[in-house]
Amino acid sequence: LPNSLEARDIAYHLHSYTDARKHEETGPLVIERGEGVHVYDNNGKRYIEGMAGLWSVALGFGEKRLAEAAARQMEKLPYYHTFAHKSHGPSVELAEKLVAMAPVPMSKAYFTNSGSEANDTAIKMIWYRANAMGEPQRKKIISRVKGYHGVTLASASLTGLPNNHRSFDLPLAGILHTTCPHYRTMKKEGESEAEFAKRCARDLEALIVEEGPETIAAFFAEPVMGAGGVIVPPEGYWEAIQPVLKKYGILFVADEVICGFGRTGELFGSTTYHLEPDIMTLSKQLSSSYLPISALLVNEKVYAPLADESHTIGTWGHGFTGSGHPVAAAVALENLKIMEERDVLGHVREIAPRFLARLQALGGHALAIEARGIGLIGAVEFTHPSLADTPGALGGRIYQAMQDRGLILRNLGDTLAFCPPLVISEKEIDEMFDIAEAALCDVAKGVE
Numbered sequence: 001l002p003n004s005l006e007a008r009d010i011a012y013h014l015h016s017y018t019d020a021r022k023h024e025e026t027g028p029l030v031i032e033r034g035e036g037v038h039v040y041d042n043n044g045k046r047y048i049e050g051m052a053g054l055w056s057v058a059l060g061f062g063e064k065r066l067a068e069a070a071a072r073q074m075e076k077l078p079y080y081h082t083f084a085h086k087s088h089g090p091s092v093e094l095a096e097k098l099v100a101m102a103p104v105p106m107s108k109a110y111f112t113n114s115g116s117e118a119n120d121t122a123i124k125m126i127w128y129r130a131n132a133m134g135e136p137q138r139k140k141i142i143s144r145v146k147g148y149h150g151v152t153l154a155s156a157s158l159t160g161l162p163n164n165h166r167s168f169d170l171p172l173a174g175i176l177h178t179t180c181p182h183y184r185t186m187k188k189e190g191e192s193e194a195e196f197a198k199r200c201a202r203d204l205e206a207l208i209v210e211e212g213p214e215t216i217a218a219f220f221a222e223p224v225m226g227a228g229g230v231i232v233p234p235e236g237y238w239e240a241i242q243p244v245l246k247k248y249g250i251l252f253v254a255d256e257v258i259c260g261f262g263r264t265g266e267l268f269g270s271t272t273y274h275l276e277p278d279i280m281t282l283s284k285q286l287s288s289s290y291l292p293i294s295a296l297l298v299n300e301k302v303y304a305p306l307a308d309e310s311h312t313i314g315t316w317g318h319g320f321t322g323s324g325h326p327v328a329a330a331v332a333l334e335n336l337k338i339m340e341e342r343d344v345l346g347h348v349r350e351i352a353p354r355f356l357a358r359l360q361a362l363g364g365h366a367l368a369i370e371a372r373g374i375g376l377i378g379a380v381e382f383t384h385p386s387l388a389d390t391p392g393a394l395g396g397r398i399y400q401a402m403q404d405r406g407l408i409l410r411n412l413g414d415t416l417a418f419c420p421p422l423v424i425s426e427k428e429i430d431e432m433f434d435i436a437e438a439a440l441c442d443v444a445k446g447v448e
């Protein structure tokens, strides 16, 4: 219909992560409202949001208390900034809260609006610090192949996926990538998981030595890789990686944008894997994405040189109009409060075994090659000889079949990711996997 939302979307709206050429044909799926773990399209069809939007709507849709917290703050002080010594209650309270929640001692919180901005800001802070400390040569950054850290110029450079580099002339100079810790695809013949983990650490050390340890400032990593395919680190991985960073005095930035606030069954992925980051970047579940907000937590080692009276490099010349936005901060505070009141973390621990059991069962399907997951995040990877030459084709078909049957997931190539709202019930977990299994049968008939 010429005046439909779909037609107007095609006419006027340029989408993220969407092939503009295909969008003209397929048009959008228009989502109208949400309730709990479900969303409804503009034809009234109901879907389970098995990805919590973009790994982010922890409390599910339609949480009235978050809307009310936003409305209260809107009326009291809808906007103020945090430049040049200005502040307001919500930003102070949220900074204090996040520092208190951190799994390792942290000194300060700094606010940004997206995961990409948080990681970009972390790089700028690391560079500023290097200059303040009189170590201007120490600017190189290492992240990992298949890591995902966002899309702004520096964050896209950190991201280790070809699609984020190709066509954009990225990565920026000095941003390097080390081995992806995916055991199944990266292992050498006869190599055990523990041996593979140690080799990942040796690869990291070799890169550091080759580049010159005095030139390496920081290492960025997600505790569990998300958008790169939900890659759960192999046994012994972090135990091997962290000593290498310590040995060369390299700062560790844990990108907790997906893992943070309960996803792995602990408050942070860093807690799950006993990480000792110097900087943590946070977003998504921080506000259940009801409003955009992100944050960096930095420890004393990072903060102290910035505040050192002896440096002469000038004011920290960085900040966003929306840094610490009072309405977003008020929503984040209410979101964290609700998580505590309802013991969402306890709920995740209670139902994660069911989620992981159903994930493994799906991984036993004839089209599946691997299921992997932890807490309430997981993925199943699929393959079929007839589609081996067109990577992503099978994943695309499965994704579509699931959506047709009322389940929205995300296909990362031939891997289907599961990351439901943390408040999902056991019954809804079963409903989600029942749909996934039925959709897989639909697809299997077509490729046999």
Ligand code: PLP
Binding pocket: 054, 113, 114, 115, 116, 117, 119, 148, 149, 150, 151, 222, 226, 227, 255, 256, 257, 258, 283
């Ligand atoms: N870091 C991680 C681990 C992410 O998963 C994402 C987004 O999915 C980002 C950073 C970027 O966040 P944003 O899309 O808010 O810029």
